[in-house]
Amino acid sequence: xxxxxxxxxxxxxxxxxxxxxxxxxxxxxxxxxxxxxxxxxxxxxxxxxxxxxxxxxxxxxxxxxxxxxxxxxxxxxxxxxxxxxxxxxxxxxxxxxxxxxxxxxxxxxxxxxxxxxxxxxxxxxxxxxxxxxxxxxxxxxxxxxxxxxxxxxxxxxxxxxxxxxxxxxxxxxxxxxxxxxxxxxxxxxxxxxxxxxxxxxxxxxxxxxxxxxxxxxxxxxxxxxxxxxxxxxxxxxxxx
Amino acid sequence: xxxxxxxxxxxxxxxxxxxxxxxxxxxxxxxxxxxxxxxxxxxxxxxxxxxxxxxxxxxxxxxxxxxxxxxxxxxxxxxxxxxxxxxxxxxxxxxxxxxxxxxxxxxxxxxxxxxxxxxxxxxxxxxxxxxxxxxxxxxxxxxxxxxxxxxxxxxxxxxxxxxxxxxxxxxxxxxxxxxxxxxxxxxxxxxxxxxxxxxxxxxxxxxxxxxxxxxxxxxxxxxxxxxxxxxxxxxxxxxxxxxxxxxxxxxxxxxxxxxxxxxxxxxxxxxxxxxxxxxxxxxxxxxxxxxxxxxxxxxxxxxxxxxxxxxxxxxxxxxxxxxxxxxxxxxxxxxxxxxxxxxxxxxxxxxxxxxxxxxxxxxxxxxxxxxxxxxxxxxxxxxxxxxxxxxxxxxxxxxxxxxxxxxxxxxxxxxxxxxxxxxxxxxxxxxxxxxxxxxxxxxxxxxxxxxxxxxxxxxxxxxxxxxxxxxxx
Numbered sequence: 001x002x003x004x005x006x007x008x009x010x011x012x013x014x015x016x017x018x019x020x021x022x023x024x025x026x027x028x029x030x031x032x033x034x035x036x037x038x039x040x041x042x043x044x045x046x047x048x049x050x051x052x053x054x055x056x057x058x059x060x061x062x063x064x065x066x067x068x069x070x071x072x073x074x075x076x077x078x079x080x081x082x083x084x085x086x087x088x089x090x091x092x093x094x095x096x097x098x099x100x101x102x103x104x105x106x107x108x109x110x111x112x113x114x115x116x117x118x119x120x121x122x123x124x125x126x127x128x129x130x131x132x133x134x135x136x137x138x139x140x141x142x143x144x145x146x147x148x149x150x151x152x153x154x155x156x157x158x159x160x161x162x163x164x165x166x167x168x169x170x171x172x173x174x175x176x177x178x179x180x181x182x183x184x185x186x187x188x189x190x191x192x193x194x195x196x197x198x199x200x201x202x203x204x205x206x207x208x209x210x211x212x213x214x215x216x217x218x219x220x221x222x223x224x225x226x227x228x229x230x231x232x233x234x235x236x237x238x239x240x
Numbered sequence: 241x242x243x244x245x246x247x248x249x250x251x252x253x254x255x256x257x258x259x260x261x262x263x264x265x266x267x268x269x270x271x272x273x274x275x276x277x278x279x280x281x282x283x284x285x286x287x288x289x290x291x292x293x294x295x296x297x298x299x300x301x302x303x304x305x306x307x308x309x310x311x312x313x314x315x316x317x318x319x320x321x322x323x324x325x326x327x328x329x330x331x332x333x334x335x336x337x338x339x340x341x342x343x344x345x346x347x348x349x350x351x352x353x354x355x356x357x358x359x360x361x362x363x364x365x366x367x368x369x370x371x372x373x374x375x376x377x378x379x380x381x382x383x384x385x386x387x388x389x390x391x392x393x394x395x396x397x398x399x400x401x402x403x404x405x406x407x408x409x410x411x412x413x414x415x416x417x418x419x420x421x422x423x424x425x426x427x428x429x430x431x432x433x434x435x436x437x438x439x440x441x442x443x444x445x446x447x448x449x450x451x452x453x454x455x456x457x458x459x460x461x462x463x464x465x466x467x468x469x470x471x472x473x474x475x476x477x478x479x480x481x482x483x484x485x486x487x488x489x490x491x492x493x494x495x496x497x498x499x500x501x502x503x504x505x506x507x508x509x510x511x512x513x514x515x516x517x518x519x520x521x522x523x524x525x526x527x528x529x530x531x532x533x534x535x536x537x538x539x540x541x542x543x544x545x546x547x548x549x550x551x552x553x554x555x556x557x558x559x560x561x562x563x564x565x566x567x568x569x570x571x572x573x574x575x576x577x578x579x580x581x582x583x584x585x586x587x588x589x590x591x592x593x594x595x596x597x598x599x600x601x602x603x604x605x606x607x608x609x610x611x612x613x614x615x616x617x618x619x620x621x622x623x624x625x626x627x628x629x630x631x632x633x634x635x636x637x638x639x640x641x642x643x644x645x646x647x648x649x650x651x652x653x654x655x656x657x658x659x660x661x662x663x664x665x666x667x668x669x670x671x672x673x674x675x676x677x678x679x680x681x682x683x684x685x686x687x688x689x690x691x692x693x694x695x696x697x698x699x700x701x702x703x704x705x706x707x708x709x710x711x712x713x
Contacts, residue, residue, distance in 0.1 A: 040414045040571055040599045042341045043276040044269070044490060045578050048258060049593050051274050077268070079277035080491070088267055088277070 001071075002129045003028040004222065005095040007086050008061070010054050010076070011035045016061060019104035020220050021068035023191060026132040029065045029072040030093045033058045036082050043078035051076070090225060096126060097193075100210060102220035104190045109137040111189035114157060115144070115178045118195030119226065124160050126224045127193055131166050138166055139189060143173040143181040150174070179209065186217045193222045249707040250584065257583040259711050264339060266494040278493040285498055287426045288568055289485045289506025294432060295565030296371075296624070297478030297514040299558035300378040300535050302521045304621065307531025309471040312461035314518040316471035317478070321511030323676060324479035326669035327635040328507045329659045330642040332500035335486050337645075337655035338712060339495035342579025343486030343572075344634040349583065351641030353709040355699055360634045361580040362695035367630030368576060369607060371480055372569040373614035374623035376403040379562035380615075381535040386555050389539075389548075400618045407615050410567055411608030414574075415594065415601045428564050435557045436513055443520030443545055462527070473679040477624040478514060480631050481565075482507050484572040487579075496656025535620065573607035574600050585703040622687070625680045629688030632673045639670035652712045 004024055008014040010033030021029075033054050037046050058074040065072035075093075079085040090098060112127055114120050127138060140157055144150035154170045161168040173181035186192060197209055214221040250256045262271050269276040280288075297317065305313035334347040345364055349357020380403030387394055461468060482503045485492075492498050521530055521541040533540045542554035578600060581590040594601040614623060643666050645653055659665050677685065 038417065038597070038599055040417075040574065040604065041593060042488075042490065042575055042578055042600075044341060045582075045591055045600060046593055046598070047271065047274050047276060048582070048591070055273050076274040077277055078274060080279040081277060084279060085277045 001028050002026075002097070002126060003030060003093055003095045005030050005032055005086070005090050005093060005098040006101065007032040007034060007082075007089075007098060008101065009034060009036070010057050011050055014101070016064065016101050017103045017105070017220075019107050019190065020099065020101060021065045021070065023104075023107045023130070023220065024065065024099070025069040026130055026134070027070055029070050030089070030095060031058055031061050031065070031072060031074040032086065032089050033061075033074060033076045034082060034085050035078050037078060037080055039080055043080070046078045050078075095225065096122075097222050097224045100214040100221040100223070102191070102214055102218055104219045107136060107190040109139065109189050110191050110193055111139050111141060111182075111186055112193040113182050113185075114140060114142045114153065114195075115182065116195065116197055118197070118224075120153060120157055122226075123193065123195055123224050124157050126222075128161060128164050128166070130193070130222070131164075133165075136166075138168045139171055139185065140168060141171045141173065141182060141185050143176055143178040145175055147172070147174050179212070182213060183216050186213075186219070189219070191220045191222065192217055193224065195224050196226050248711070249705045251703045251706055252701065253587065255584040255588055257706055257708060257711065259583075264495075266496075269490060276490070278491055278495070280488060280492045280498075282498045282501055283426060285485050285488070285492055285502030286506050286509075287429045288488065289481045289502055290433070290510055291425055291429045291561075291564040292481030292484045292568040292572075293478055293506065293510045293565070294429070294436075294513070295375055295378060295558075295561035295563075297475065297510055298436065298517050299382065299538055299554075299561050300374075300620070301475045301478055302518055302541070303530050303533050303535060303537025305471050305475050306518065306522050306527035306537070308463070308474070309467045310459065310462040310527045311518070311522040312463075312465075312468045313471055313475075313522070313527070314515050315461070315468050316475055317511070317514040317518055319469070319472040320476045320479050321507060321514070323472075323476065323635075323669070323672045324482060324507045324511070325504065326665055326672055327639060328482045328503045329500075330639050330666040330669055331483065331486055331635075332503050332657050333655045333659045334638065334642055334645075335489045335499040335503070336496045336657045337653055339489045339492065339499065340579075341487060341490035341575050342582075343483055343489065343576070344638050345576060345579050348634070348637050348641045349708040350710060350712055351645045352637065354585075354703065354706050355696065356637055356641075357583075357708055358580070358585050358699035358703055359692055359695045360637055361576065361583075361585060362698060363630045363692055364576045364634055365573060365580070365606075366610070366691050366695075367480075367627050367634070368569050368573040369610045370614060370623050370627035370630065371477060372566050372573065372607070372611045373407075373617075374477060374620060374627055375562050375565040375569060376407045376611065376615045377618060377620050377623065378535060379403055379406055379559065379566060382555060382558035382562055385536045385539055386559055389552055389555050400616060403615045403618075404612055406563070407566070407608065407612050410563075410570055411604055411611075414567075414570055414604050415599050416597050417599075425564055425568070428560050432557055432561055432564075433509075435553055436517075439542065439545070439550070439553070440513065440516045440520055443524065443541070444516060446545065447520055447523035469676075470679045470681075473628065473676045474621060474625055475514075476628040476632065476676060478510070479507060480627065481510075481568070483631065483634070484568060487572045487575045500657040570604065570607050570611070574603035577603040577606055583708055584706050585699065621681075622684055625684035626687045626691075629677060629680060629684055630691065632677055633688070633692065636670045636673035639666040639673065642666045643670075650710055650712075652710075
């Protein structure tokens with residue numbers, strides 16, 4: 001089954017809104033409670049003091065996901081480096097996507113963006129699993145400068161979703177800045193699904209696209225992770 | 241293990257050591273309900289080691305050491321490096337076998353038992369406090385010189401007040417600051433190394449007569465060999481940083497590889513830099529004149545080679561280096577206190593974390609308070625020697641702990657790195673550490689012994705019921 005990682009700054013009171021457990025009811029969910037510590041504080045020291053409280057909160061969240069019909073477990077990590085922790089646990093649990101929680105009620109319609117250099121097939125198959133046999137509509141958005149090619153990609157993706165009886169609508173944005181196109185289209189949708197982008201200078205300077213989109217759009221954002229070749233990844237880590 | 245059943249016990253308040261089963265991976269420590277991310281890489285480890293050491297060895301000691309031993313002070317630094325290396329190798333083995341925060345204290349309490357562990361753990365706390373006070377006084381001298389370079393002459397009377405002010409600042413910033421300064425520390429160390437490589441590279445060329453004006457050769461050891469050894473004991477404070485790497489062992493990624501590289505690597509790098517620095521500075525001025533410049537002699541050496549730009553670069557470098565030494569040691573001190581308090585040898589309150597800032601404010605206060613008291617004394621050499629004394633005791637016992645563990649290897653003992661030249665290296669390491677104690681001034685030895693007796697007394701009163709030997713999580 002498909003696994004979604006839900007990272008939360010658990011001791012800072014981050015939680016999930018009511019709509020998210022329902023949206024993820026078709027998925028395996030791992031709730032990742034993390035607590036970022038300043039470098040003066042050894043993670044172990046924080047664990048002794050906060051472990052019980054954090055675990056209590058995580059068990060409650062786990063229950064919320066299970067009550068909505070999904071299956072869930074949790075991990076608790078004390079760390080100095082949030083991104084490293086999320087990456088490691090995502091690899092560890094072989095998560096296919098992670099969620100930026102946002103705020104939403106019941107989800108009726110998803111905005112799925114296929115913009116950029118991403119594996120379209122992975123996103124459409126993730127969306128198929130996510131929607132399952134529920135009445136959730138999907139808008140497929142593609143912002144591109146290459147209209148004919150974009151149209152082909154979009155049509156193929158629409159076909160693969162329509163095959164599974166999903167109510168799907170295409171939207172092609174030509175010669176528009178991708179981020180603006182996405183945020184303009186986000187109105188009327190309850191959640192966004194997007195692909196993970198390779199880190200770029202832009203993301204280094206301005207923060208990751210996913211986080212900016214989450215901040216602008218309020219609703220939850222599901223980021224489908226790139227497929228990782230496990231052996232290559234292992235070697236890369238040994239070298240770093 | 242046969243004594244596993246007796247592990248634990250309780251202190252006078254009825255608290256027991258918190259010892260839980262854990263699984264160590266290269267990227268995290270996994271306990272029953274939680275994981276602890278390992279976030280420090282090799283460069284972070286080297287930055288802690290080098291950043292702690294370089295301030296003292298290069299920016300404070302050259303003048304003092306040359307005054308005592310002449311150009312042979314280079315030999316004193318070389319002896320220090322050799323002793324440090326003989327200890328860094330066994331320390332690396334122990335650290336890879338027990339990659340836990342707490343460093344020397346952890347290895348000795350697990351390898352030799354609770355009494356030596358308690359003495360070392362608490363002595364390490366005071367050793368770090370003395371070392372930090374010493375770095376801060378060094379900072380004070382550089383702060384005064386900085387003002388002088390800026391055209392504000394305030395005289396040495398302001399050294400101690402400035403050191404106190406900065407010491408209080410470091411403590412407060414560590415309690416309230418939540419921004420990670422680790423990247424800044426890496427940058428500072430990289431900057432310092434670049435300044436030094438340029439400076440020492442040019443200075444060495446000059447000293448051997450390839451550029452500039454040839455200087456009159458001086459007798460290498462004008463005061464004989466004994467001062468070389470006593471100076472080695474004094475300047476050993478410039479090699480204490482590698483053990484600070486071990487206090488963050490629990491937070492280091494791939495500890496089997498990175499811990500030995502960071503500890504041994506930082507000793508080798510600073511050792512070479514120290515010897516080169518003494519060589520270059522005694523060539524520039526002759527040791528007698530160098531000695532008259534005192535704690536900030538390096539500024540004059542910089543001026544000699546590069547004019548006022550050189551002086552400014554060294555003053556700036558000295559400020560950064562003594563700052564980073566002081567800051568890194570305050571962090572290590574609070575970790576040392578935490579490790580001891582986790583094992584119920586200090587009241588549990590000591591490891592309490594502040595709810596507002598998420599920082600261990602009690603431990604930081606227990607570091608900062610005594611540090612300020614010691615800074616106020618302003619006695620650079622005494623502070624340095626007592627710091628070395630307390631660390632050398634730890635180092636000697638650490639080698640003994642390695643020998644004890646190796647002779648009768650417990651099942652849990654499985655280091656990734658094994659010391660080359662066993663048993664010669666740890667035996668020499670122990671002998672050299674203890675021997676160096678003998679070359680210190682009597683007053684430093686007395687202060688050191690008094691502190692150790694006090695810690696043993698505290699153990700007898702507070703933690704006698706605690707048993708830690710072989711208590712590996």
